[in-house]
Amino acid sequence: MSRYWDGEAQPGGSFSYGGQIGNLDFLLSGQAVPRYDFNLSKEDSILGDFSPNDIVREERTREQTGYEYSMNLDYLINANSSARFNALSGLDDSKTEVDRWTTDLRIASNPVEVEREDNDSDRDNWEIGGDYEYSFSNGNRFKILFIVNESEDGQLRERFDVLASSEDKNLFLDTFSKNQERIVRSSYNMDLFEGQDIEVGIERAQTILNSNLRLAVNSSSGIPSADHGGLVPISVSNANSKVEEIRVEPYLVHNWNLNSRMILESTIKFEDSEIEQSGDVFNKRNFDFFKPKVDYRFNITPVLQFRGTVEKTVS
Numbered sequence: 001m002s003r004y005w006d007g008e009a010q011p012g013g014s015f016s017y018g019g020q021i022g023n024l025d026f027l028l029s030g031q032a033v034p035r036y037d038f039n040l041s042k043e044d045s046i047l048g049d050f051s052p053n054d055i056v057r058e059e060r061t062r063e064q065t066g067y068e069y070s071m072n073l074d075y076l077i078n079a080n081s082s083a084r085f086n087a088l089s090g091l092d093d094s095k096t097e098v099d100r101w102t103t104d105l106r107i108a109s110n111p112v113e114v115e116r117e118d119n120d121s122d123r124d125n126w127e128i129g130g131d132y133e134y135s136f137s138n139g140n141r142f143k144i145l146f147i148v149n150e151s152e153d154g155q156l157r158e159r160f161d162v163l164a165s166s167e168d169k170n171l172f173l174d175t176f177s178k179n180q181e182r183i184v185r186s187s188y189n190m191d192l193f194e195g196q197d198i199e200v201g202i203e204r205a206q207t208i209l210n211s212n213l214r215l216a217v218n219s220s221s222g223i224p225s226a227d228h229g230g231l232v233p234i235s236v237s238n239a240n241s242k243v244e245e246i247r248v249e250p251y252l253v254h255n256w257n258l259n260s261r262m263i264l265e266s267t268i269k270f271e272d273s274e275i276e277q278s279g280d281v282f283n284k285r286n287f288d289f290f291k292p293k294v295d296y297r298f299n300i301t302p303v304l305q306f307r308g309t310v311e312k313t314v315s
Helices: none
Strands: 013-021 024-034 037-046 052-076 081-104 112-135 141-162 167-191 196-217 232-234 240-257 262-279 283-301 304-311
Antiparallel strands (some): 013 024, 024 052, 037 052, 081 112, 112 141, 141 167, 167 196, 196 232, 240 262, 283 304
16 A cells, blocks of 8 residues: 555555466466656746746646556476467556646736646557477577567547636647567577587567547637547647568577687677558658677686677667
8 A cells, every 4th residue: 555645545466376287387467556646836937037927836646556467387398398478468547637727927916827637548558478499409499489569558638727617628639659569589509519509590570650649729710529629620740650660680699618718709680671651641761781799708717707899789
């Protein structure tokens, strides 16, 4: 239980259960984390000639609890092969209320303008992944893994002028984004000579981002829309967009134990990717480049190591 400085108390908790059934190890877990927040702020501003401008007092209250559930499975198929599977799901919705009082100090009567905001946020995400590994009798190893995940983030902001006996909405802002990722990767490890081994692999990834934005204001010019909170829509450049990247990356890693104290690791990667944007704007680009890396380690003493790295990075 968490208690906050304004007196609000929010419960939370977590659980986990693990065990083994034959060759299967498992772990199930879940948690609820309170993220309530109350913020009180006061802002004083002056004009360029140092005369008073206004005073803004704001109270912001956020009701939020995050939930997360996960599962991990590990299965030993036989003495040479094993597999793992993982899954995660999260939910994190919040509701934020804002009350704002603005006192105009430029007018002798010091009129007060009152505003209220409703800010709703919905965040959902999930991810699954797994891998399979096989060890050959000669010591070589093959491994393949995959990851698939998705997250959605939606936020709605509505602002109101608070009048004597009613409220007048003056802003509607709705944003939404959806991220998706799909990755598969395989590798093969084998010994070359004594003290030397190599790893050969390839990775393919697909990443997608969808984003949408709707903006509307209280205006006498234009036609109100029910899809925009009953206000007049405002055109926004590139409000609806989808960006997708397809990336393929083969790689080769060479490990060499030069002696009992020195290790040299050399890596060469080649990346080929295509990025395409569609929706209100269209664009498409292709990239391909090498990313070499050399890492040298020398154990001067059992507790002191010298390390040198030369690497090319591209972003």
